[in-house]
Amino acid sequence: MISTVGLFIAGGLFGFKIAFPAALDFLIGYSAQFKPMITIGEYTDLFLTIIIGLGAILSCPSWSFFWR
Amino acid sequence: MPDTDSGTTTDTQSREDLLRQMSFLEHLEELRKRLIYSVLSVVVGFFACYAFAEKIYGLMQAPILTALRNHHMSDSLVYLSPTEPFNLYIKISFLAGVFLPARSSSIKFGCSFRPAFTAMRSATSFPS
Numbered sequence: 161m162i163s164t165v166g167l168f169i170a171g172g173l174f175g176f177k178i179a180f181p182a183a184l185d186f187l188i189g190y191s192a193q194f195k196p197m198i199t200i201g202e203y204t205d206l207f208l209t210i211i212i213g214l215g216a217i218l219s220c221p222s223w224s225f226f227w228r
Numbered sequence: 229m230p231d232t233d234s235g236t237t238t239d240t241q242s243r244e245d246l247l248r249q250m251s252f253l254e255h256l257e258e259l260r261k262r263l264i265y266s267v268l269s270v271v272v273g274f275f276a277c278y279a280f281a282e283k284i285y286g287l288m289q290a291p292i293l294t295a296l297r298n299h300h301m302s303d304s305l306v307y308l309s310p311t312e313p314f315n316l317y318i319k320i321s322f323l324a325g326v327f328l329p330a331r332s333s334s335i336k337f338g339c340s341f342r343p344a345f346t347a348m349r350s351a352t353s354f355p356s
Contacts (some may be wrong), residue, residue: 180291184291184292185295199305200289204285204316
């Protein structure tokens with residue numbers, strides 16, 4: 161349980177600190193000729209998908225202990 | 229999972245033995261009890277997090293505000309329907325309420341399946 165929660169938090173932190181800002185920087189820089197109109201709902205969905213997704217993926221190794 | 233909410237290994241063993249001896253209906257009753265506790269912990273977490281929803285969202289939108297500022301764009305997000313900010317805060321509070329007591333709720337819920345996992349593990353593992 162500790163490893164699952166720890167890995168999930170590590171994945172979320174990795175997404176929040178490294179992956180997500182880098183992705184946003186790239187995506188917004190890519191569309192520099194347009195004016196962004198980012199809605200809070202769309203942004204929240206993207207944020208949750210990336211952060212929870214990365215957390216879930218990084219906690220995959222501990223899931224394997226269920227099925228060993 | 230190697231860790232449980234019951235403390236020592238002997239406690240875990242006796243608890244597993246007790247769970248194995250229970251009948252099907254007793255297992256269902258145990259599952260119902262644990263489901264109710266899980267839902268209650270999420271509800272308590274939701275109300276606790278609703279008070280901090282604005283702070284949580286401030287933390288969440290920090291990456292995009294930084295990215296927008298770096299590219300010299302307007303650093304404010306928009307909403308298209310009047311209910312969107314309210315729904316957003318509800319959604320954030322609910323999700324934070326799910327993840328805040330995640331340890332207690334998932335253990336409470338997961339422990340009711342422990343005998344099944346243990347049985348499956350011993351049935352599928354190779355003989356040593």
